[in-house]
Amino acid sequence: MSMVTGGCLFTVVHCCVMPSSLSSTSKLKLQPTPTPTLRFAVSGQMSAETTPSKTETTTTNLSGNGRFKKKREEEAETEGKKEKQNPYVLEIEKKEIEFKSSRKGLDAYFEGCRNFIKSDGGPPRWFSPLECGSRLDNSPLLLFLPGIDGVGLGLCKHHHTLGRIFDIWCLHIPVKDRTPFLGLVKLVERTVRSENYHSPKRPIYLVGESLGACLALAVAARNPDINLSLVLSNPATSFEESPLQPLISFLEIIPVEHQLSLSYVLSLMTGDSLRIVMDNAVKGIPLHQIIGGLSKDVIAMSSHLNDLAALLPRETLLWKLQMLRPASEFANSRLAAVKAQTLVLSSGKDQFLPSEEEGQRLFRALPKCENRKFNDSGHFLFLEDGIDLATIIKGSAAFYRRGMYHDYVSDYVPPTPSELKILYESNRLFLLATSSVMLSTLEDGKVVKGLAGIPSDGPVLFVGYHMLMGHELAPMVSQLLLERNILLRGLAHPLIFMRKKKEGRLPPLSDFDPVRVMGAVPVSGTNLYKLLSSKAHVLLYPGGAREAVHRKGEQYKLFWPEHSEFVRTAARFGAKIVPFGVVGEDDFGEVIFDYDDxxxxxxxxxxxxxxxxxxxxxxxxxxxxxxGNEDMHYPWILPKLPGRFYYYFGKPIETEGRELELRDKDKAQELYLQIKSEVEKNLAFLKDKRESDPYRNVVARLAYQAMHGFTAEVPTFEI
Known part of the structure; x- marks a missing residue:
């Protein structure tokens, strides 16, 4: 099936396309919540040379299982009640602001370390964290490979979110263990081969931090035919340029208490204090609360020195630091053999390693590599506040998958309420500035304010006008979500998902991570077919990029092809087609230097x-x-004092029961032209009615909200 449609490549990052319904999260099949145990894929009694397998997996029950079970049952009951309401609204309407800092992650980390060290011993082994809970069916395996600490709790802040979409095993290397780097490579490699043997189509994700990233690269290089994906956080492949090297010489020649070196390590783990203060100030947290919290954390840091001394005694610290050089050399010498899809996370303020430069080097060196930069983060990225590894993985192009190959529809995981809240907050000012008016049409043809006329049950296909630079997306998607609990999955331009060149002038793929988290898929007939078959609410712009980057004087002009196959595809699944128009771009900006110029x-x-x-x-x-003109260019746009956006969703067009009729190309073409005509009528209606809106200008709207409250709905024209 040919598909001559396209999304706008240049859509601003805040304009997100979302999936069909947030409630679809509850429809995903979950495995039963397991009994809270500490599960080891390799028993503590097994040597590093033993090959792990599923039959060798042992479990160690923790005390208080009844208490944990009761707590889980209570949480499940609470979640069940919340699902009856719009979880997105529940999340956004929370009024309390809780003061958090990256130190909280450290507290949890060191508390877990204490429990490990108390009964530590034996060879390296795997464990599965309690907090992971239930996960999706056919979840891929995630093996976490720790940095120089070796404890395996580096993802402690992410266990809950990652545990929903992965089967997580963490590698624990006891404090007194002296397994060399090649021995660790072989241990991880045996686990990978064993799991691949039992489930050859199940992806295996290797998440490595510094030293662990070298492990991941080494295993991937030695096993190019295994279904692997790599996530590398501040990889130690840059060790030759590291400021840690003088610390090795210091520990080698001074056999005394290394309180100074531990203090240095701990200071790097706590992150950037100034950044924490600024971030929380932006969130609206009172300054005295921020300073008070930081003061308490500074005092609490002294207690962690003892924890760090137990975790990294002088001999262990020296052993791990000395291991970094051969680990780096081993991984770097085999980069050419790494074929796995790779995601590098590099921090801009890593004081252990030159991670920012290393991320760029690996991005160029590895064939299937993407690089995500965190300019204000330190070396211990996973312990910092504001970093959500699950969201990063889901947002990266075609990265999260549950089979041999990625599928944009079946592998999609709906966003969590927390993810949606973050995206909503990032668009709050834009939504306030546009103060959108939404109109929809009921089944009897009556036009009403709001979105009551939008069908709740899919499949539904939204077909409409693509505004300049796609600015209409954020208000439309947000309002559908807030008012009707409907998330939209958009058919978008392929350049949001792939690049012909790694380094060009296009915006980096990471700029579009939020769009992919919200469920956008590359525009194609196959993806439209899959989305409609899954009963999704789907957004399609027949005008594509040509419409969204139009020339001067072409606003509200449709650039639809003469023929389109989407009508027959919609009829095949009995989808309702909702034609819509949107105006307001000419009140927001004006093209002053276009393609022709x-x-x-x-x-x-x-x-x-x-x-x-x-x-x-x-x-x-x-x-x-x-x-067919899709020449790549950026129009120059002169911003205006913000006007208002107006949306008009026409009466849904039924295709159910018309599949045989619409197989006829002439009949399908007739319906296609009807849809196009409806969109043009909607645009004309809005252009006319907005002239009588007393609050079309942003100044008038702000004056109204100053009198009635900034959360008050601003009136508009009479229908």
Missing amino acids: QMKFPCLREDIRRYTEEEGIKVRAQINGEL
């Missing part, structure tokens, strides 16, 4: 040609003429 200058014309040939991915390659 740029093509008049030889240097700019050559840039557009090279840009399109080297980096562009054509969606309408089979269409000639103006509609």
Whole structure:
């Protein structure tokens, strides 16, 4: 099936396309909540040379299982009650602001370390954290490979969120263990091979931190045919440039208490205090509360020195630091053999390693690599507040999968209320500035304010006008979510998901992580078919990028192809088609230097040609003429004092029972032209009615909200 549609490549990052219904989270099959145990994939009695397998897995029951079980039952009952309401609204309506800092992650980390060290001993082994709980069916395996601490609790802040989508095993290396790097490589490799033998189609994720990242690269290089994906946090492959090297010499020549070195390590684990203060101030937390919390944390840090001394006594610290050099050399010498999909997380303020530069080096060196930068983070990235590894993995292009190959529909995991809240908060000012008016049409044809006319049950296909730069997306998606608990999955331009060149002039793929978290898929007939078959609410722009980056004077003009296959696909699943129009872009910005203007200058014309040939991915390659013109360019836009956005969703068009009728190309074309006509009528209606809106100007809206409260709904024209 041909598909001549496309999303807007240049859509701003805050404009998110979302899945069909947040309640679909509850429809995902979950495994029963396991009895709280500490599960080892390798028993504590087994040597490092023993090959682990499923039959060798042992469990060690913790005391208080009845208490844990009762608590889980109470939590499940509470969650069941919440699911009856809109969980997104519940999350956003929380009024209390809890003061949090990265130190809280350290407290949990060191508390867990104490429990491990009390009964530590034996060879390296795997354990599964209690907090992981139930997970999705066919969840991939995640093996966490720790850094120089070796305890395996580096993901303690992420166990709950990662445990929903992964089967998590963490490697624990006892304090007194002296297994060399190659021995650790073989241990992880045997586990990987064993699990791959039992479940060859099940992906295995290796999440490595510093030293653990070298382990992950080494195992991937030695096993290129195994279904692996790598997540590398501040990898120690850059050890040759590390400021840690003088510390090794210091520990080698001074056999005394190394309180100074431990204090240095601990200071790096606590993160950037100034950043924490600024972040919490932006969140609206009172300054005295921030300073008070930091003071208490500084006092509490002294107690962690003893924990760190128990975790990294001088001999162990020296052993681990000395291991970094051969680990780095081993991994670097085998980079060319790494074929696994890789995600590098690099911190801009890593004082252990030059991680920012190393992330770029690995991005260039590895064939399937993406790099995510965290400019204000330190070395211990996973212990910092504001870092959610599950969200990072879900947002990375085609990275989370449950089979041999990624599927944009079946592998998609709906966003959590917390993820949605973060995205909503990032768009709050934009939503306030546009103060959108939403109109919809009931089954009897009556036009009403709000979204009551939008069908609750899918499949539903939204077909409409694509505003300049896709600015209409954020208000539309947010309001559907808040008012109707409907999330929209959009068919978007392929360049949001892939690149022809690793380093070009296009925005980095990481800029579009939120769009992918919300469920966007590359536009194609196959993906439309899969989404409609899953009863999703789907967003389609037949005008594509040509409509969203239109020329001067072309606002509200449709650039739809002569024919489209989406009608017959919708009819195949009995989908309701909702035509919609949206106006307001001309009150928000004006194109002052467009494609035609740029093509008049030889240097700019050559840039557009090279840009399109080297980096562009054509969606309408089979269409000639103006509609097939997908030359890559950025129009220059002059911002205006914000006006208002107006949306009009027409009466849903039924296709159920018309599959045989609409198989006829002429009948399908007739319905297609009807949909296009409905969109044009909606646009004309809104352009006319907005002229009578007394609050079209942002100044008038702000004055109204100053009198009635900034959460008050601003009136508009009479329907």
